Amino acid sequence: MNSYKLGFGLLVAIALTLAYLYGKPDTPAAPSLSVPTVAHLDITNTAARFPFAAPPPLAETPERNSAPPVPDASSGNPALLAMLEPLLSEINTTLLEISSLQQLIYNPYDPYQQADEAIREAYQPRVDDLSLHLEKLFAQAKDISIPHTLRAMWEQTLNLGLEDPASSQALSLISISLDDTLFEDMLTVLAAGEYSGIARSNLAYSALLPPETRYYDGNVGATTTERATPRQQRIKDFLETQFLRESDPEVLSTYLNIYHTMSQDAHGLVPATQFAQQLEQLRSQISPDQYFGFRLQQQALTDPNTDVSTLLRDINSNPMTSQQRQSMMAMLSNSIFMELSPNAAETNANRVIPEQHQQLLLQYLETGIAQPTLQDRYALSDYGTQRYAMELLKHRERADDTYYQRIIDSKVLAEQVGLILGSHMGGPPILEKLQNNTALRQRLTTQLQQTHLSADARSALQDALSTITPEPAILEPEYSPESMPDSVQPDAQSQGY
Numbered sequence: 001m002n003s004y005k006l007g008f009g010l011l012v013a014i015a016l017t018l019a020y021l022y023g024k025p026d027t028p029a030a031p032s033l034s035v036p037t038v039a040h041l042d043i044t045n046t047a048a049r050f051p052f053a054a055p056p057p058l059a060e061t062p063e064r065n066s067a068p069p070v071p072d073a074s075s076g077n078p079a080l081l082a083m084l085e086p087l088l089s090e091i092n093t094t095l096l097e098i099s100s101l102q103q104l105i106y107n108p109y110d111p112y113q114q115a116d117e118a119i120r121e122a123y124q125p126r127v128d129d130l131s132l133h134l135e136k137l138f139a140q141a142k143d144i145s146i147p148h149t150l151r152a153m154w155e156q157t158l159n160l161g162l163e164d165p166a167s168s169q170a171l172s173l174i175s176i177s178l179d180d181t182l183f184e185d186m187l188t189v190l191a192a193g194e195y196s197g198i199a200r201s202n203l204a205y206s207a208l209l210p211p212e213t214r215y216y217d218g219n220v221g222a223t224t225t226e227r228a229t230p231r232q233q234r235i236k237d238f239l240e241t242q243f244l245r246e247s248d249p250e251v252l253s254t255y256l257n258i259y260h261t262m263s264q265d266a267h268g269l270v271p272a273t274q275f276a277q278q279l280e281q282l283r284s285q286i287s288p289d290q291y292f293g294f295r296l297q298q299q300a301l302t303d304p305n306t307d308v309s310t311l312l313r314d315i316n317s318n319p320m321t322s323q324q325r326q327s328m329m330a331m332l333s334n335s336i337f338m339e340l341s342p343n344a345a346e347t348n349a350n351r352v353i354p355e356q357h358q359q360l361l362l363q364y365l366e367t368g369i370a371q372p373t374l375q376d377r378y379a380l381s382d383y384g385t386q387r388y389a390m391e392l393l394k395h396r397e398r399a400d401d402t403y404y405q406r407i408i409d410s411k412v413l414a415e416q417v418g419l420i421l422g423s424h425m426g427g428p429p430i431l432e433k434l435q436n437n438t439a440l441r442q443r444l445t446t447q448l449q450q451t452h453l454s455a456d457a458r459s460a461l462q463d464a465l466s467t468i469t470p471e472p473a474i475l476e477p478e479y480s481p482e483s484m485p486d487s488v489q490p491d492a493q494s495q496g497y
Helices: 002-021 043-049 078-105 117-144 146-160 165-177 180-192 197-207 230-245 249-263 272-281 288-298 308-317 322-340 346-350 355-368 377-394 396-409 413-421 428-435 438-448 455-467 490-495
Strands: none
Touching (some): 078 117, 117 146, 146 165, 146 180, 165 197, 197 249, 230 249, 230 272, 249 272, 249 288, 288 308, 288 322, 377 396, 377 413, 396 413, 396 428, 413 455
């Protein structure tokens, strides 16, 4: 469970970076498309609005054998290659169809524009079916030839363009088993800078976090350092070179995130002090909320020696846009969640944020909380996240109960919706109570019937109503054994059951 906790924490770090990459630009014309943090646990809604696939989950996996690769059985075998060709052709056709449908759902010229719900409901089931079909085709093609299949998928990805939503699906499939030549080709594309920061960041997460990377929980004690693989050493060298060359702040932040992951890795390639030095050297080249996000990952709130006062003062005195400030508050709230909530890790039961830290954090969150509005769906989620973190600081053992009561007692619709959207942090206990509250569900249903609602407000209300609406029960078909003729012997009957 300790390794799970660290892996979950790592996902939060990556999700936060992606949240910024897809976050609302500093212009009022573009609505927010920021990804909710892992603490929101809003998996269904995330999939519905996120045009690019998130990085694959990072789990502790056995280190790969460093033996030379097995020769490709299809090399020089015309019969096998002939079997492969139609599969690759169908893969290409499937990717093209996924791409065209995704572009109907999401505006390719404005990735921050919210998807039309009716269009999404019409086309998303087909996209889901095609995605499953793509995985099956890919598995069949790999059984014939891994190198040929990976190379073909990579070339199709480049033909579509890394910015294309379908490219992310292709990358998620081929990133598991990259040969050295294909890996170097990906590094070349990353370094060339021909694609957008968002597209290259997505490629970086796919290529630079190899499956053999293993994580450990620093709170457990000594962990045996393992020999790094050549691929991991190559990744470290690439990142340190790009820190000096990369000019895109989004990609730089992604590289720092991966570098921070390596500083938590059992292979010991990147000492924590080395990461801290790189962070300070790049501070002026990344956004302030990203910089302080890394600082939060480095400084444990449960450590009595952590200078929380100075950290909060530095955050407060640093100029930020309203969007960056909102992102910073969400990161701080998630850090508190990760340290205190049993929904983040079972080991949290024994973890305590010192009283002096709690008071400082609570005061900072209370002072900085923004009044929610139905016009900003993702700011509503951040409001709920922040409120839940405050309940953890004030009533840790009863946080779920006090948070639920705050939802019920709220008389302001936008606040109530924001709290509902943040209730995923509380896990099943809060959600079950909300789903059993028919009066609350009726109130939201009534509000949705108002004709004057904007599209953003209607979307936020619909998401909140979906959250508190129970899933329909699945009725299991009744089983009745087929009757057997009386003349059949008992032994024969028993074989039929």
